[in-house]
Amino acid sequence: MISIKDLKVSIEGKEILKGINLEVNPGELHAIMGPNGSGKSTLASVLAGRPEYEVTGGEILYKGKDLLELPADQRAKQGIFLAFQYPVEIPGVSIANFMRSAINELRKAKNLEPLDAMDFLSEIKDKMKNMGIDLEFLNRAVNEGFSGGEKKRNEIFQMTMMDPDMIILDETDSGLDIDALKIVSEGVNNFRTDEKAFLIITHYQRLLNYIVPDYVHVIYDGRIVKSGDKSLALELEEKGYEWIKKLSKEAVEN
Amino acid sequence: MAAKNKILEEITSAEYKYGFVTDIEMDTAPKGLNEDIIKLISSKKNEPEFMLEWRLKAYKYWLTMKQPQWQNVKFPPIDYQDSIYYAAPKQKAALKSLDEVDPEILSTFEKLGISLEEQKKLSGVAVDAVMDSVSVATTFKAKLGELGIIFCSFSDAVQEHPELIKQYIGSVVPYTDNYFAALNSAVFSDGSFCYIPKGVRCPMELSTYFRINAANTGQFERTLIIAEEGSYVSYLEGCTAPMRDKNQLHAAIVEIIAHKDAEVKYSTIQNWYPGNKEGVGGIYNFVTKRGICQGDNSKISWTQVETGAAITWKYPSVILKGDNSIGEFYSVAVTNNYQQADTGTKMIHIGKNTKSRIIAKGISAGKSNNSYRGLVRILKKAENARNFSQCDSLLMGDTCGAHTFPYIEVNNSTSKVEHEATTSKIEEDILFYCNQRGLATEEATNMIVNGFCKEVMKQLPMEFAVEAQKLLGISLEGSVG
Secondary structure, three states: OEEEEEEEEEEOOEEEEEEEEEEEOOOOEEEEEOOOOOOHHHHHHHHHOOOOOEEEEEEEEEOOEEHHHOOHHHHHHOOEEEEOOOOOOEEEEEHHHHHHHHHHHHHHHOOOOOOOHHHHHHHHHHHHHHOOOOHHHHHOEEOOOOOHHHHHHHHHHHHHHHOOOEEEEEOOOOOOOHHHHHHHHHHHHHHOOOOOEEEEEEOOOOHHHHOOOOEEEEEEOOEEEEEEOOHHHHHHHHHHHHHHHHHHHHHHHO | OHHHHHHHHHHHOOOOOOOOOOOOOEEEOOEOOOHHHHHHHHHHOOOOHHHHHHHHHHHHHHHOOOOOOOOOOOOOOOOHHHOEOOEEEOOOOOOOOHHHOOHHHHHHHHHOOOOOOHHHOOOOEEEEEEEOOEEEEEOOHHHHHHOOOEEEEHHHHHHHOHHHHHHHOOOOOOOOOOHHHHHHHHHOOEEEEEEEOOOOEOOOEEEEEEEOOOOOEOEOEEEEEEEOOOOEEEEEEEEEOOOOOOEEEEOOEEEEEEOOOOEEEEEEEEOOOOOOOOOOOEEEEEEEEEEEEOOOOOEEEEEEEEOOOOEEEEOOEEEEOOOOOEEEEEEEEEEOOOOEEEEEEEEEEOOOOOEEEEEEEEEEOOOOEEEEEEEEEEOOOOOOOEEEEEEEEEEOOOOOEEEEEEEEEEOOOOOEEEEEEEEEEOOHHHHHHHHHOOOOHHHHHHHHHHHHHHHHHOOOOHHHHHHHHHHHHHHOOOOOO
16 A cells, blocks of 8 residues: 655654654554654654655655655645544534535545535435444534544544545544543454455554554654564553664664 | 745745736826815716715815724825825727727726626626726626616716616715715715616626726725615626835725615625735725615625735724614734724614624734724614624734724623624644644644634635635745744
8 A cells, every 4th residue: 555665754853753764554553653753653644744844854655655755735735644643623614615625626636526515414314323423523614622532533533434445543642531542443444344454553552452453563763673463562551661772772773 | 944945935035916017098187186186087987967966065074074083094195185086997989788898998807807708708697897997897787687687887887877876875874974085075086876776686606807907096986786676696796916126095985775685695705906015005995984884684795805905994983773683894904914803793683683793704914914993883763682792813923913893882781782892813833833744834824724714714605606716825825834
């Protein structure tokens, strides 16, 4: 699905990613862990095409094509979805209007007719029911006045509506209480299929109790310093990030 | 990044699409302003004596006045002697039907999307087309006539209904009102007139389409709408002009009189040429619009979408004289590049239980400046008067300005006045969020802007709301990278 080779990224002249290599195949769920400032969220932003970041080296192939050539909206149309760490508020734009515009843009990219209001409503209502979201939610402005949990749930809800192939969750667990965490995790787990690929970015192992990864990578100072299966997350929890710092130092010295 | 720059370049090169010039024979007065010019205008229009007298009084009053300085806009001094005050498409004496209208003029309006041939007309909209301040055609006149509705050019009304003109002209906006009102009263050349008789609900939208064509001319029209007891009319005006390097002055007057139980809804989609990206050229849009709720339970509602003009300076207002009368003002004002707008409203509460509502949305982009200026005045006898005002500003980029100047004067303690204001900005973060959901930057901007303006847009008649939405998109093209 996605193949990242020696990716180097800077922002305002400061190098954040110093050579990331990562391969995510359909059906796989990879977790990226690491301490604050290690470059996890930068990786998520770069994959989604955030314009402030400058790619200074390496390449990203998505479905075999050069991803870096595409602007953010094109990437979304090609099936890349980012669940934001801090979803923004859009005053005056209802969820219904926002989602309908988004979905119709995706349909347009696939040469499909736009959904009319009725078809759209019936589809969205089903998905809302599945996630236990109240109907009046549709008329609220996007994320305006939402609690932290509501915002994150809204991200996962949008994911199910947009039906992407490559899903990136950027610290979706941050600021969630245990109930919200369960709802969000359930939304993700129900969405997992053999065709979809996931990249879950998280600071804590806690989320991975609910969303079980196939692979875990630990990122530190702009590089992946250790990869393994789900047990790596537990090992990291136990030994702490100091252990990673040591590993990283050794890796650089070698 | 390269792709993004290309898109941006394409978008910013989008031009004002109404900027063409029509080549028609014109009848113009010599440059300059003096009593002889006013006499010439009056005689060209074959006006009765009372009109000429009124014009001359206005002119004399204007001479004693100074151009106002208090607006939050900047422009070089206007040389009033360097302008032409009468320019009309040359035509045979009197037009009996549309067939006699110069085909060039008809095709001009066709290009603007306004078909004057009745069989092709949008059903449900009657149009008075005004080019260079002269009405060139009014559609559906006969059909409206059956209901006793008079919808014609101002000049025709002066000829055919002088008693109504004499009674109402200047009754809401006297020529002493302000500098530009005095100037207009002296030199106005045409405009629209509308009279809805008692108890009649006008079955179609009435619309005036103003087009400036000639160069070096000032544009001065008047619109007068009289709604008799229990009547209703919805009125719409649209405006465009050619692209020229020199600024042109447009100083119009609109007067509305709503009698007992009458309702008038007046919508404007203003798209005068705004000048180029460097701020050269464009229309100075200095307009006085005012309505009076003369009778009890009457209602006047202004809706405006202001996207054009180099400078906009206008305050569509309502004098709430009748008890229980209602005044409304819904406004979207967009400024981009070097445009300046100082616009808002005045709600003057005189009668008991009068209500007013002000919803003003300002959108500033580029290096533009956008000000809301509004007055809510509650007079002593206005028992239980109510006002609600909401003024929101949206900034795009950090080189533009948004300003709010609310004035509130309350002289009756039983009244209630509420004012809310917000300022927001289209942040990179919001755009990226939308991009990530598959919306390109332009679409995202449109969506955000339309969300911001929704409350005002929904006041517009359906057919025009769609047009207005598109216009907002065009006006802001290229303002967000």
